[in-house]
Amino acid sequence: MSGQPAAGSPGLSGRSAQELIYGCMGLGGSWSAEPYSSAHVDEAAAAVDAALDAGITLFDHADIYRNGKAEAVFGEVLAQSPGLRERIRLQTKCGIRLGEQGLDAFYDLSRDGILERVNASLARLKTDYVDVLMLHRPDPLLDPAEVAAAVGQLMAEGKVRALGVSNMSAPQIELLQDRLDTPVVANQLEMSLSARAWLESTVLVNHAEGADYSFPHGTVEHCVRHGIALQAYGALSRGLYTGAPSATQSAAEEATAALVAELAVKKDTTGEAVLLGWLMKHPAGIAPVIGTAKPERIRACAGAAGVAAAMTRAEWYRLWITARGSNIP
Template sequence: MSSQIVNQNPTSRIIYGCMGLGGGWDNSPITAQHIQQAHQVIDTAIESGITIFDHADIYTRGKAEKVFGIALKDRPELANQLTIQSKCGIRFADETGPGRYDFSKTHILNMVDGILERLGLEQIDTLLLHRPDPLMVPEEVAQAIETLQQSGKIRQLGVSNMNLHQMTLLQSALSTPIVCNQLEMSLTKLDWLEEGITSHSSSTLGTIEYCRSHNVELQAWGSLSQGLFTGRDVSSQPEMVQNTAAIVAKLAAKYQVSTEAIVLGWLLRHPANIAPVIGTTNLDRIRACAQAESFELSREDWYLLFEAARGQQMP
């Protein structure tokens, strides 16, 4: 691991998603290799200017947070260099019920205590509510968040996968602003763009505009489309995927950056100031992703990619 870390770009909009840390999604123990991987990922991210780290209590069944916490304990100086967020609200099937979402006050409070214990921290910067709970009682969530903020366990509140109506309802009960919303956004997940162009009845229509007008940061999960346009074999994929991959490669050569940078740069070009979340544990790919902030796609190239990804001309 690096003996000294120099943060070259402290304002990076790219977020590192920690879902791949800690080993498998089972009860197997954390190994020395997992700890070494966490150190290497943290070092590479910071050296690339990426200082925001995204967790969730369910990632590798809590082991992602545990291994990250071990890294922080090994090197306490890291805590002052990083912004750390985590999510709660998803519950796996167990002896008490099926897989479900839980925004009850008791669950939120208990899960935050677990997050802090695994990370070895007294406070996280942002808590995100992980996927909307149809049984959410906004006033109950507000009580939990107020308790957590007053006790100093969280600084801010965010949400994940919520539309503007769900955010409006929740915000009406809160005394603190919702600061971010994590949505699936990529060249293979275009709903957030299509609904503003071709749809007039979508229940989520206006979510992007709501976030922009209320200073809610948009964080894009799945932003790399699982590597579909950055090296995977697409010979058996639909024609529009093959065409998009070819254009990504062509633009990478044009702008002299990685294909990962083109894919993420397409999101960064949007005026909503989208913050892509990357989850790769490949150190070279982390570095490749960081190149996304070194250039800006032209309007014409942005639309070229959009048209290819949607598989048809603009209406």
């Protein structure tokens, strides 16, 4: 298969896939057309500093985040911080169009669409290249030859160094890979202790309960076999297990929050590190994406790798079973 990486090869430019990633979707103010302010740039700078303090060097964007303002404020941070671009890696996504041609949203992974959106992202980010370009969502009108042409051109121009995907199944990745001259190096999926379809699908094969989960079984295994790094967005479950108690929490969610807090005390760490460590314990080498803009919460994630290494099999299963609210089959 053209451009296929060797099985087990590291996913992102020779680095281990098992790392923390900072997701920049929360930067840049509102999702409206209202311009960003200097306060939003300061907020972005504080988030970047906190991420660096936590040992994070990979920053995740998309052209649509805050209608482009997330990339724009990050570009301002780069412009104000000489040498920062050389210390970090950037990835951005394209393929979703919002509020155009009378539609709330549609997908566009055409050759011209990819080229247009990547060049716009580079301008907002104030950089000449991104380390990884990710195709944001599957486009039913996608022509693999067009994608290959666009990616090939961007790589030849030095604007993109590697290609990834997001929200794609194993067959969709394979279809793309057949035409690409470069390997798909990463797949970003929703994966967390609350969004467990990726995990449930592995044990509910030939089980009636499996019909409750739409995750395409075999996708995680395909990525592991072909050295495609798995990136987990929503990894902190949006504060479900580490925030203030909510009146809408289910019994399972309340029990899970209590267990996360118990393990954090036992391991002298934070609830955030416990949640991320649970993901990173999985042998697929999952890299969690941290989406909060709060510096204290970003720094609270720093101990995740250590938690993953120290977490016992029984503790890992206890978290999963508590979160699902019922025993495994």
